Amino acid sequence: MWILYTIGLVLLISFAYAANAGAPWVPTWKKDFERIVKLADLKSGETFIELGCGNGRVCRAIAARAPSPFEALPAGRQGEGGLPSEALAKDGGRGVVHVIGVELSLVQVAIAWLQSKLAGLSNIHIKLGNAFHTDLSNVDVVYMFLMPETYEKIRPKLEKELKPGARVITYVWPIPGWTPDVVDEVEGSQKIYLFRR
Numbered sequence: 006m007w008i009l010y011t012i013g014l015v016l017l018i019s020f021a022y023a024a025n026a027g028a029p030w031v032p033t034w035k036k037d038f039e040r041i042v043k044l045a046d047l048k049s050g051e052t053f054i055e056l057g058c059g060n061g062r063v064c065r066a067i068a069a070r071a072p073s074p075f076e077a078l079p080a081g082r083q084g085e086g087g088l089p090s091e092a093l094a095k096d097g098g099r100g101v102v103h104v105i106g107v108e109l110s111l112v113q114v115a116i117a118w119l120q121s122k123l124a125g126l127s128n129i130h131i132k133l134g135n136a137f138h139t140d141l142s143n144v145d146v147v148y149m150f151l152m153p154e155t156y157e158k159i160r161p162k163l164e165k166e167l168k169p170g171a172r173v174i175t176y177v178w179p180i181p182g183w184t185p186d187v188v189d190e191v192e193g194s195q196k197i198y199l200f201r202r
């Protein structure tokens with residue numbers, strides 16, 4: 006019995022630690038997924054990262070709507086019947102956008118990992134890690150739903166590491182000190198901000 010208590014306590018501590026490090030777990034609304042997919046406007050070969058991915062629901066929405074591998078291959082390299090056989094084989098037919106979810110809470114990482122496996126999405130990589138220690142130099146799109154004070158703290162890292170042209174999308178709050186390129190507003194829903202570096 007004490008083993009169960011110990012596991013429970015470790016999970017609880019991990020949850021509380023993550024909440025204290027950047028934001029408590031509150032999910033992005035499902036009805037807003039499509040807006041995020043549109044704003045991200047991912048192209049084949051691009052990398053999307055969610056810092057503080059929670060249970061990975063946004064990562065799954067992005068991965069499931071990734072551009073078709075068909076778009077990734079130039080004409081002439083496509084397989085029989087118009088199917089890009091090379092890309093399909095390599096990516097399990099899931100498209101060629103790479104989706105990474107980084108999460109500090111062990112419980113959430115386990116759920117996100119399991120759900121992405123159950124969904125059969127081979128282009129998602131869920132990592133246990135801290136947003137502040139994650140290399141962003143090869144990332145095309147960053148998505149975050151964290152607290153405004155966390156955005157303030159992570160801003161210098163984004164400014165230092167993100168490549169020119171990278172996009173940053175934030176849910177509910179903007180990044181203090183940055184001017185958004187797009188403020189996506191829908192009545193009865195949360196604001197979503199798009200920034201281009």
Ligand SMILES: C[S@@+](CC[C@H](N)C(=O)[O-])C[C@H]1O[C@@H](n2cnc3c(N)ncnc32)[C@H](O)[C@@H]1O
Nearest residue numbers: 023026027028031032033057058059109135136
């Ligand atoms: C407001 S929730 C958003 C969850 C998810 N992004 C979504 O939109 O559904 C914030 C998440 O970030 C995680 N988190 C907080 N600080 C973090 C940090 N420094 N590094 C990684 N994850 C963090 C929390 O554990 C929590 O799951």
